[in-house]
Amino acid sequence: MDKFRMMFQFLQSNQESFMNGICGIMALASAQMYSAFEFSCPCMPEHNYSYGIGLLVVPPIWFFLLGFVLNNNVSVLAEEWKRPTGRRSKDSTILRYMFCSITQRSLIAPAVWVSVTLMDGKSFLCAFSIDLDIERFGNYSFVRGMSETEKFKLLARIPCKDLFEHQELRVAASRYIKCISQACGWMFLLMMTFTAFLIRAIRPCFTQAAFLKTKYWSHYIDIERKMFDETCKEHAKSFAKVCIHQYFENISGEMQSLHRHHANKDDREEDDRSDEDKLLGIRAQDDMNKVLWNWHTCKPALALRKDQMDDDNEKLNGRINGAVNGLANGHAHNVEKKEWAVYYSKV
Amino acid sequence: MERLKLVLQYFQSNSESISNGICIVLALVSVKLYTSFDFNCPCLPQYNKLYSLGVMVVPPIILFFLGVLINRHTGVMMDEWMRPVGNRSKNPAVVKYLFSAMLQRALLAPMVWILVTLLDGKIFICAFSVSVDPGFLGAPNNTDLDMIRIMAKVPCKEDVIFRNSSFRKAVSRYVRCYSQAVGWSVLLFLIILGALGRLIKPCFDDHAGFLQTRYWSNYLDVEQKLFDETCVLHARDFARKCVVQFFEDMREDTVLRFPHPSVVCNHKEGWEEEEEERLHGVTRQKQMDELLNKWYYSKPELDVTRMAHRPRACVTWEDRHGRTLYSDV
Numbered sequence: 189m190d191k192f193r194m195m196f197q198f199l200q201s202n203q204e205s206f207m208n209g210i211c212g213i214m215a216l217a218s219a220q221m222y223s224a225f226e227f228s229c230p231c232m233p234e235h236n237y238s239y240g241i242g243l244l245v246v247p248p249i250w251f252f253l254l255g256f257v258l259n260n261n262v263s264v265l266a267e268e269w270k271r272p273t274g275r276r277s278k279d280s281t282i283l284r285y286m287f288c289s290i291t292q293r294s295l296i297a298p299a300v301w302v303s304v305t306l307m308d309g310k311s312f313l314c315a316f317s318i319d320l321d322i323e324r325f326g327n328y329s330f331v332r333g334m335s336e337t338e339k340f341k342l343l344a345r346i347p348c349k350d351l352f353e354h355q356e357l358r359v360a361a362s363r364y365i366k367c368i369s370q371a372c373g374w375m376f377l378l379m380m381t382f383t384a385f386l387i388r389a390i391r392p393c394f395t396q397a398a399f400l401k402t403k404y405w406s407h408y409i410d411i412e413r414k415m416f417d418e419t420c421k422e423h424a425k426s427f428a429k430v431c432i433h434q435y436f437e438n439i440s441g442e443m444q445s446l447h448r449h450h451a452n453k454d455d456r457e458e459d460d461r462s463d464e465d466k467l468l469g470i471r472a473q474d475d476m477n478k479v480l481w482n483w484h485t486c487k488p489a490l491a492l493r494k495d496q497m498d499d500d501n502e503k504l505n506g507r508i509n510g511a512v513n514g515l516a517n518g519h520a521h522n523v524e525k526k527e528w529a530v531y532y533s534k535v
Numbered sequence: 536m537e538r539l540k541l542v543l544q545y546f547q548s549n550s551e552s553i554s555n556g557i558c559i560v561l562a563l564v565s566v567k568l569y570t571s572f573d574f575n576c577p578c579l580p581q582y583n584k585l586y587s588l589g590v591m592v593v594p595p596i597i598l599f600f601l602g603v604l605i606n607r608h609t610g611v612m613m614d615e616w617m618r619p620v621g622n623r624s625k626n627p628a629v630v631k632y633l634f635s636a637m638l639q640r641a642l643l644a645p646m647v648w649i650l651v652t653l654l655d656g657k658i659f660i661c662a663f664s665v666s667v668d669p670g671f672l673g674a675p676n677n678t679d680l681d682m683i684r685i686m687a688k689v690p691c692k693e694d695v696i697f698r699n700s701s702f703r704k705a706v707s708r709y710v711r712c713y714s715q716a717v718g719w720s721v722l723l724f725l726i727i728l729g730a731l732g733r734l735i736k737p738c739f740d741d742h743a744g745f746l747q748t749r750y751w752s753n754y755l756d757v758e759q760k761l762f763d764e765t766c767v768l769h770a771r772d773f774a775r776k777c778v779v780q781f782f783e784d785m786r787e788d789t790v791l792r793f794p795h796p797s798v799v800c801n802h803k804e805g806w807e808e809e810e811e812e813r814l815h816g817v818t819r820q821k822q823m824d825e826l827l828n829k830w831y832y833s834k835p836e837l838d839v840t841r842m843a844h845r846p847r848a849c850v851t852w853e854d855r856h857g858r859t860l861y862s863d864v
Binding site: 308325363364367371377378382392393396404408411422427492 | 536572573575576577578579582586589590593594596597600601603604609610613614617618691766767770771773774775777778779782809810811813814815817818819820823827830831832833834835836837
């Protein structure tokens with residue numbers, strides 16, 4: 189269990205290694221699925237080819253789509269693609285970069301499935317046993333007397349050990365097809381590796397500066413989204429706290445002054461507030477019942493009162509705030525706000 | 536677990552040892568790949584040689600490309616080679632050093648594959664069983680297949696013609712012995728080459744220059760890593776400031792601040808102030824809805840100058856003679 193925990197901690201340390209971890213897990217899962225899958229060729233001329241090639245092609249498509257589903261960056265990409273331009277211009281190179289990196293990661297598990305299937309050879313044997321030329325394996329006279337359909341039926345039964353009587357022919361034919369299948373598998377691996385090599389190793393010859401830029405901004409978009417979610421969560425928590433606090437005060441009718449002059453205010457935490465404070469003004473059974481009842485029947489509006497939030501400067505700012513609030517309430521959206529600050533500097 | 540952690544820490548201590556570690560892992564992967572690969576000799580005269588040489592040559596090429604890809608130094612070397620001169624002069628010796636280091640490391644896994652195939656012998660048997668002189672070992676002549684075909688079938692154990700004869704085993708053993716001899720010779724040759732290189736190099740090389748090249752190539756690697764890390768940290772700070780600035784822009788009231796002598800700047804204490812800071816002035820449902828709407832329809836521009844360089848009041852205390860006692864400026 190410890191080993192798994194360490195591995196998870198390491199993988200989650202940053203986004204890139206997390207995605208690489210998912211990639212690796214999917215590749216292992218695809219190899220494991222292949223070995224657990226019980227391949228059973230139908231051994232009939234009409235269905236062999238579709239079964240064999242289907243098994244080679246359909247699971248990779250499935251793994252590719254699963255890679256897209258599991259990748260967090262897909263929703264970031266979609267959001268960046270669809271958003272209105274607004275005040276921030278859109279850069280298509282960033283979208284292309286994100287799409288390429290998602291696609292590259294999603295292609296690994298399908299590639300693993302295809303290479304494992306080709307190296308194993310069973311699917312090629314099932315699909316292509318009909319196209320064999322038996323003469324090449326030896327002198328088999330019984331074949332010459334057969335009609336075409338009978339010959340096909342015989343050849344189609346080669347992948348099935350228990351249905352085919354001439355064992356040496358079967359062994360020789362399956363060995364031949366498996367050898368071709370493995371050759372295709374190695375060629376496929378060579379092609380994929382060579383393509384990856386061209387993309388990774390030769391790319392710096394071309395657009396390196398632009399690449400650094402797109403890498404930075406695509407990472408930024410991802411982080412900004414996370415920061416926004418975090419800030420919203422913190423905001424919601426504070427909003428809820430102040431809202432509930434004000435709700436209790438409304439019911440109790442008392443103004444709670446949480447303002448304290450402490451010499452060492454930094455050491456002070458919420459829990460140090462005395463029990464008296466924590467009552468929030470609710471001291472009687474009736475009041476508490478009212479609090480609980482109203483919480484269901486008449487929840488408070490989602491609007492925090494400003495004067496509760498700066499109680500010490502009530503005399504100075506409270507009235508001013510109230511007036512300004514009244515004016516600003518309806519217009520805050522359209523008017524460019526001015527921050528007033530008086531610089532008191534005696535140089 | 537502790538030992539594994541120590542080993543990982545040692546390997547991550549510097550970039551050279553990371554590359555060495557990756558190189559060794561790739562060599563182990565190549566051995567595992569060979570043992571798990573189901574070698575399937577076709578046992579047909581025309582195809583034996585082709586298949587065997589294919590299996591001996593294609594995987595090393597793949598492993599070589601993988602070794603180049605996985606190595607961090609490839610990126611560093613290409614960057615250094617392709618960059619414009621700018622303010623920093625280019626040193627071709629550093630590029631050459633990085634290239635040779637990368638090449639040496641990338642060649643290890645292919646060499647391991649080739650040696651393992653030679654020492655195991657299956658591939659040689661498949662490729663060269665046809666070339667063995669059958670009279671030498673006493674071939675069976677009770678079948679009507681011609682000799683070449685029989686010899687081509689030697690690598691395949693299950694074939695029925697070899698059931699009661701030791702001919703197949705004799706030929707296999709003979710060819711395997713050749714294969715292992717070749718394998719050991721190759722290994723010996725490589726080791727002698729390496730040893731000679733190590734011993735003779737100091738005679739021809741300028742050691743001081745070599746120390747410089749090695750230092751600067753390590754420096755380039757570390758510099759690139761630090762640049763990437765700094766960019767990541769910067770993006771994080773940039774994002775946080777941008778989001779906070781966006782929230783603050785949705786504040787509704789103008790706030791008048793008078794530094795009143797009886798009220799010190801932080802007059803709000805305790806948890807209230809923290810809560811208010813986190814609220815960033817957004818305190819109503821409508822405001823919040825609008826904020827969320829605006830986040831999608833009109834994302835803020837990428838400019839946090841206001842937030843990063845917020846003006847603050849500077850105070851200077853002077854005594855009655857005009858001497859500065861304390862100043863924020």
